[in-house]
Amino acid sequence: MASLSPLAMPAQRRLRTSARNMLDGIVTAVVHGPINAEVGLLVNDSIVIDALVTNSCIAALDIRPGGRAVALINASFVTLLADTPGLRLSARNLIGGTVVDVTDSPVESEVVLDIGGGRELAAIVTSHSRRELDLVPGAQTLACFKAAHIILAAEY
Amino acid sequence: MASLSPLAMPAQRRLRTSARNMLDGIVTAVVHGPINAEVGLLVNDSIVIDALVTNSCIAALDIRPGGRAVALINASFVTLLADTPGLRLSARNLIGGTVVDVTDSPVESEVVLDIGGGRELAAIVTSHSRRELDLVPGAQTLACFKAAHIILAAEY
Amino acid sequence: MASLSPLAMPAQRRLRTSARNMLDGIVTAVVHGPINAEVGLLVNDSIVIDALVTNSCIAALDIRPGGRAVALINASFVTLLADTPGLRLSARNLIGGTVVDVTDSPVESEVVLDIGGGRELAAIVTSHSRRELDLVPGAQTLACFKAAHIILAAEY
Numbered sequence: 001m002a003s004l005s006p007l008a009m010p011a012q013r014r015l016r017t018s019a020r021n022m023l024d025g026i027v028t029a030v031v032h033g034p035i036n037a038e039v040g041l042l043v044n045d046s047i048v049i050d051a052l053v054t055n056s057c058i059a060a061l062d063i064r065p066g067g068r069a070v071a072l073i074n075a076s077f078v079t080l081l082a083d084t085p086g087l088r089l090s091a092r093n094l095i096g097g098t099v100v101d102v103t104d105s106p107v108e109s110e111v112v113l114d115i116g117g118g119r120e121l122a123a124i125v126t127s128h129s130r131r132e133l134d135l136v137p138g139a140q141t142l143a144c145f146k147a148a149h150i151i152l153a154a155e156y
Numbered sequence: 157m158a159s160l161s162p163l164a165m166p167a168q169r170r171l172r173t174s175a176r177n178m179l180d181g182i183v184t185a186v187v188h189g190p191i192n193a194e195v196g197l198l199v200n201d202s203i204v205i206d207a208l209v210t211n212s213c214i215a216a217l218d219i220r221p222g223g224r225a226v227a228l229i230n231a232s233f234v235t236l237l238a239d240t241p242g243l244r245l246s247a248r249n250l251i252g253g254t255v256v257d258v259t260d261s262p263v264e265s266e267v268v269l270d271i272g273g274g275r276e277l278a279a280i281v282t283s284h285s286r287r288e289l290d291l292v293p294g295a296q297t298l299a300c301f302k303a304a305h306i307i308l309a310a311e312y
Numbered sequence: 313m314a315s316l317s318p319l320a321m322p323a324q325r326r327l328r329t330s331a332r333n334m335l336d337g338i339v340t341a342v343v344h345g346p347i348n349a350e351v352g353l354l355v356n357d358s359i360v361i362d363a364l365v366t367n368s369c370i371a372a373l374d375i376r377p378g379g380r381a382v383a384l385i386n387a388s389f390v391t392l393l394a395d396t397p398g399l400r401l402s403a404r405n406l407i408g409g410t411v412v413d414v415t416d417s418p419v420e421s422e423v424v425l426d427i428g429g430g431r432e433l434a435a436i437v438t439s440h441s442r443r444e445l446d447l448v449p450g451a452q453t454l455a456c457f458k459a460a461h462i463i464l465a466a467e468y
Contacts, residue, residue: 014240014241015237015240015243016237016238016240016288016289017235017236017237017238017285017289018235018236018237018267018279018281018282018285018286018289018291019235019285020281020282020284020285033347034190034346034347035189035190035191035192035347036347051246053246054246057246060244061244061245061246072235074232074233074235075282076232076280076386076388077386079329079330079331079384079386079463080329080330081327081328081329081330082328082329084326084327084328084467085326086467087327087465087466087467088372088373088465088466088467089373089463089464089465090363090365090366090369090373090462090463090464090465091463103262103263104262104263105261105262105263105264105417105419106415106416106417107415107416107417107420107421107422107436108263108264108417108420108436109263110263110282110284111330122282122284123330124263124264124282124388125330125332126330126332126387126422126434126436128332128422128434129329129330129331129332130330132328133328133329133330135330144463146461146463148304148460149302150246151235151245151246151247151300151302152245152246153243153244153245153246154243154244155240155242155243155244170396170397171393171396171399172393172394172396172444172445173391173392173393173394173441173445174391174392174393174423174435174437174438174441174442174445174447175391175441176437176438176440176441190346191345191346191347191348207402209402210402213402216400217400217401217402228391228401230388230389230391231438232388232436259418259419260418260419261417261418261419261420264419264420265419266419266438266440278438278440280419280420280438304460305458306402307391307401307402307403307456307458308401308402309399309400309401309402310399310400311396311398311399311400
């Protein structure tokens with residue numbers, strides 16, 4: 001009964017931004033460092049997004065485990081990777097998906113991934129890379145992005 | 157007499173970069189943390205931009221209150237938002253503006269805002285988002301960007 | 313005998329990503345701060361790239377002086393500058409190069425630089441800026457990007 005899951009009721013439907021990716025979810029953890037805090041955000045049954053924001057933002061946005069927040073992820077901050085055995089990355093977020101849509105221009109291409117649970121993630125990559133990685137509908141790929149590149153939003 | 161205002165005399169006119177946004181201004185504050193410093197930069201009568209740079213950069217660029225600096229803001233780092241009552245964001249910079257120009261391509265669009273005081277701010281957003289937010293000349297919108305994404309420049 | 317140089321044997325040839333810039337090199341230094349570490353990566357005879365990643369990533373990726381790593385640099389994170397006497401920047405990485413290729417679209421252009429030692433660096437800039445800076449094949453330019461924008465990769 002997915003319709004009864006808390007993730008099925010987006011609390012943020014009023015929010016409208018140009019961030020191609022707005023993933024709302026439930027805060028699973030807030031780990032404070034001296035300046036920044038790392039926030040875990042569960043956006044579907046299996047994906048927890050890591051966001052790095054300042055401690056003062058945590059207070060201002062009232063971010064706490066069990067609460068809701070929206071991760072704004074600029075599509076041009078998302079890097080796509082072919083699955084590479086043994087690969088290790090400094091980026092905190094690494095999500096697998098299936099290409100469902102591609103829009104090309106001479107310089108850049110938009111690649112939309114199905115990441116499961118009815119969630120999509122869009123990436124803007126160079127058209128050069130889009131061709132090199134053979135990113136066409138149906139292809140499997142990995143998307144990575146840095147925790148520090150995410151903007152969190154909340155509503156009163 | 158805007159022509160007598162310090163902001164009317166750009167000290168940085170020799171600087172030429174591909175950063176679509178080069179906003180020069182007067183440093184209003186420098187707040188040092190253990191590693192990074194937060195710099196306030198007044199770019200017109202009412203807008204103070206927050207930039208986060210390392211403490212060592214503050215020394216190397218001789219950034220101090222009352223001095224001048226230029227904020228380089230990559231247009232693709234700017235996210236546009238419809239005005240949303242109760243919205244709270246982790247991004248430090250949130251600036252209102254009026255769309256004055258739009259250039260479309262199949263994948264991305266450039267949206268130029270008038271942010272007051274003769275200053276403009278350009279954003280590159282996906283064409284998908286440009287249409288969804290109905291960003292056309294005359295539309296009001298909010299621009300947000302992270303303090304850590306700004307590059308500061310100074311000249312000897 | 314360039315073919316005997318360690319830089320001539322890319323250890324990472326299996327890695328395939330949409331990051332337009334994948335510069336593999338030899339780690340020259342790792343300087344730990346309280347949270348982040350600064351990593352120097354020699355990518356040709358003269359260019360050391362500075363990357364800022366978390367201390368925990370250094371351990372997870374087994375990054376150490378003398379070892380290898382790959383810097384992933386999103387082309388849209390690269391800002392190009394005309395050479396400006398007296399210019400000082402907060403961005404840690406500033407690399408000179410010669411334009412070898414340009415691809416235009418109505419909104420954005422891809423500019424590819426030869427940065428020496430058989431290495432290239434691609435930048436996505438607005439077409440507006442591409443024209444303003446007169447970035448055509450043969451032109452000299454400076455490329456800058458923030459240490460914090462780099463993703464490091466390693467393989468087991």
